[in-house]
Amino acid sequence: MAIELANAAIFYEVDGFKTTGQRLLGRQAAGESFLKGFARAMTAQTLYCYADHPQKYETFKQQVSEYAGQSIATEWINPLNLQKMSEPGCLFYSGPGIEDFAWQRRFISPAHFSLCGLTHTTCSKEAMAAFGGLLTGPLEAWDALICTSHSAKKTVERTLENYGEYLKQRFGGDFKSRIQLPVIPLGINCDDFKETDDGAAFAKAFRDQYGISETDIVFLYVGRLASHAKAHPLPMYQALQKAAERTDKKVHLVQAGWFASKAIEQQFTKGAAKFCPSVSCHFVDGRDPEVRRHIWSVADVFTSLSDNIQETFGITPVEAMAAGLPVVVTDWDGYRETVRDGIDGYLVRTTMPSAQTGLPLSYRYHTGVDHYDRYVGQVSLFTHVDSQHCAELYLKLIENATLRRQMGTTGQKRARESFDWQSLIPKYQDLWAELKTRRLAASIDADKSMPYMPLMDDPFVSFEHYPTEHITTLTHLSLVSDAQERLSIMLNDPLGSGVRHLLPALEKLQEMLRCIGQEGPIAIGELARLFKVKPNSMILYAAWLAKMDLVTIANAKG
Numbered sequence: 001m002a003i004e005l006a007n008a009a010i011f012y013e014v015d016g017f018k019t020t021g022q023r024l025l026g027r028q029a030a031g032e033s034f035l036k037g038f039a040r041a042m043t044a045q046t047l048y049c050y051a052d053h054p055q056k057y058e059t060f061k062q063q064v065s066e067y068a069g070q071s072i073a074t075e076w077i078n079p080l081n082l083q084k085m086s087e088p089g090c091l092f093y094s095g096p097g098i099e100d101f102a103w104q105r106r107f108i109s110p111a112h113f114s115l116c117g118l119t120h121t122t123c124s125k126e127a128m129a130a131f132g133g134l135l136t137g138p139l140e141a142w143d144a145l146i147c148t149s150h151s152a153k154k155t156v157e158r159t160l161e162n163y164g165e166y167l168k169q170r171f172g173g174d175f176k177s178r179i180q181l182p183v184i185p186l187g188i189n190c191d192d193f194k195e196t197d198d199g200a201a202f203a204k205a206f207r208d209q210y211g212i213s214e215t216d217i218v219f220l221y222v223g224r225l226a227s228h229a230k231a232h233p234l235p236m237y238q239a240l241q242k243a244a245e246r247t248d249k250k251v252h253l254v255q256a257g258w259f260a261s262k263a264i265e266q267q268f269t270k271g272a273a274k275f276c277p278s279v280s281c282h283f284v285d286g287r288d289p290e291v292r293r294h295i296w297s298v299a300d301v302f303t304s305l306s307d308n309i310q311e312t313f314g315i316t317p318v319e320a321m322a323a324g325l326p327v328v329v330t331d332w333d334g335y336r337e338t339v340r341d342g343i344d345g346y347l348v349r350t351t352m353p354s355a356q357t358g359l360p361l362s363y364r365y366h367t368g369v370d371h372y373d374r375y376v377g378q379v380s381l382f383t384h385v386d387s388q389h390c391a392e393l394y395l396k397l398i399e400n401a402t403l404r405r406q407m408g409t410t411g412q413k414r415a416r417e418s419f420d421w422q423s424l425i426p427k428y429q430d431l432w433a434e435l436k437t438r439r440l441a442a443s444i445d446a447d448k449s450m451p452y453m454p455l456m457d458d459p460f461v462s463f464e465h466y467p468t469e470h471i472t473t474l475t476h477l478s479l480v481s482d483a484q485e486r487l488s489i490m491l492n493d494p495l496g497s498g499v500r501h502l503l504p505a506l507e508k509l510q511e512m513l514r515c516i517g518q519e520g521p522i523a524i525g526e527l528a529r530l531f532k533v534k535p536n537s538m539i540l541y542a543a544w545l546a547k548m549d550l551v552t553i554a555n556a557k558g
Contacts, residue, residue: 006433008090008116009048009077010038011101012060016094019287025224027120030186030315031094037189037421039067043429046073048088079104085113089439090432092116096145096156097126099133106138106452111444114435115143116428119152121310122159124372125365131159134177135167142439144180144431148313149334153183155312182431185338186313187424190416193296193322202294210282212298216250217398220299220325222286222316225257225268228377231306233268235348235385237275239305242391244278247398251279256286256295296323300404301397303328305348305390306335307383310376314338317345318419321411326404328393330385338419344411346393349386358382471543473525473535476554479517483550487513490548499544504533512541516551 017031039047049060057076065071077084082104085091090113091101098117105112121127134145147153164175212218219240224230236253244251253276259265272281284291296302302320306329313334317327321338327345329335341347358379365375397404417423451457464470487509490496503509508531515530516522528538545551 006429006436007042007044007046007048007088008092008114008428008432009050009085009088010035010060011091011093012049012051012056014056014059017060017063019292026315027094030120033186033188033315034094034421035063036067037187037425039064039072040189041422041425043426044088046075046087048075048077050077050079050085050091052079082108082112088113089436090114090116092118092428092432094118095120095130096122097130097133098143098145099130099137099139102138102140102143103453103456109444110138110140111142111439111442114432114439115139116432116435117145119145119147119156119312122152122155122312123309123376128159131156132163134179135160135163135175139177139179140439140442141178141180142435142442143178144182144435146428146431147181147183148186149337150183151333151337152312153181156181180431180435184424184427184431185334185419186315186318187419187421188315188318188322188415190322190420192293193319193324193415195297195324199294199297202290203297206295206298210252210280212252212280213250216252217247217301218252218254218299219301219303219394220254220256220295220320221304222256222292222295222302222319223304225255225259225283226264226373227267228308228373228380229310230308231304232308232380232385233271234275235307235387235390236303236305237272237279238387239348239390239394240279241276242387243394243398244276246391246395249398251398253279253281254284254295254298255281256284256291258285258287296320296325299325301326301328301394302345303394304335305330305385306332307350307385308376308380311335318415321345321408322415322419324408324412326397326407327411328390328397339411340414343407344414345407346396348390348393351384351386353382471524471539471546471553473523473528473539474555475524475539475542476521477516477524477527477542477545477551478520478554479513480550480552483513483517483545484510486548487550490550496544496548503541503544509541509545513545513550521554 016028017035019028019032047064049057051057051060054076061074064074075087093101093115096117096119098115101115105115145156147156160177164177167175206212221236227233240251240253253272255268259268269283272279284295286292286295296319302317302325304314304316306314311333314329317329317335318338320327321344327339329339329345329347330350331341331347332350336347339345339347361375361378364370365372370378451461488506491500491503491506491509504512512527512531515527524538524542525535528535531538542551542553546553
């Protein structure tokens, strides 16, 4: 049971939580699904949005209120107001790259709030670099990277172990990640996949349009249609052809997704005609909201033969289970953790070359000779999916309607019990509560003698050797005669307005100039005391005033 009010601010970028764009990606579908579940299942009183622009917050607020079905309390946390992060106590980022947020946190204190990331693809350069940052960045025991499957966790642990061993050999010492690596699966909102009258009407219209009779068997694949980046279609085509040749039932294959290019589209359409001529193949645009909502009602069996290393969990089999469909998927990464072989569906045998044989592939990707899509696509072409085994499993379901219903029912129950956000959001909250307990028990502060981010220090420290001399609190300011008349001009001129957001309001600057005119030459430290401003801030104000030729400076060396 989740601890009441355990909370986290959501790092929000529209692209990560909406599926309305032309490029529909798995991480977007997962993000949108999470946000909907979060808005509906969260037990905290306020939903926090961490975003760098107020318009993003407005979009977030509208989106979560729409999902919740009512106006709900939300608050915006601007990265420039990091102190406010103490309210939710945790920042949730829907990706593995939480190192940069840990550096930002040091601006206040390493124990000011917790960080919680999430794995998606684990084989890209960006993902691997993010994992490396878990070792070298200022991550703590009160931070976590949620692994969506035990398979994903094993990849992360192996990467951290390899990199830690390299660092040990290079520098000595012991390099181990401090963060937690809990396994919590991705979720769905099962109610979105319930049978409805609209779904039944969609299915009837679809079957009529494509000539699918009541006795025909429809297999369904949902997802991006990309042989190199999702699931190579050849094993599916070959297995369906073998099964179709052994049954007197008419077999259809519906592929609901989208193509990134005409060339890829021809790969699929021509491949289907060539390798499964006995199967009626239909392609529909899976980006269409109506298709995404109702296409499940058309099918008798769902199948996804993933053979790609970019896959770590696989949400579509869970969606199919929620829709009451039996599933046939590969015995591969997270798929084997969601689908119980022989209960909710079947797992198809896969094989891969043994260790150390793929180094030429990773080297080509590392050097840039091969881009990411080509890299994972080549790995897929060396990964075998047993089409004969698959055909036997397909045939079992084609010939046995009772088995289809039985597996569909057990899968539907499993989806609701194990993968619905109503069950998973409390697990997130329990994790955030645990991280808070760890953080409060540690209660440490940043070492103020060190820069909060060593590789990006104060520019006036990193480059302090550049100027002739420095402006300090002992530097004296004198007013230039026409400064008051020109102040407003310089604040609004493109040559001076670039740091206006870092300066006081016009009226406050005018008061400062009057004081300098009356008291000057006046030390910057004294001016800061009179106006109750931090000395470092007053030094910056004085530097801008001098740049605009509104004051003169003297005795800068103190």
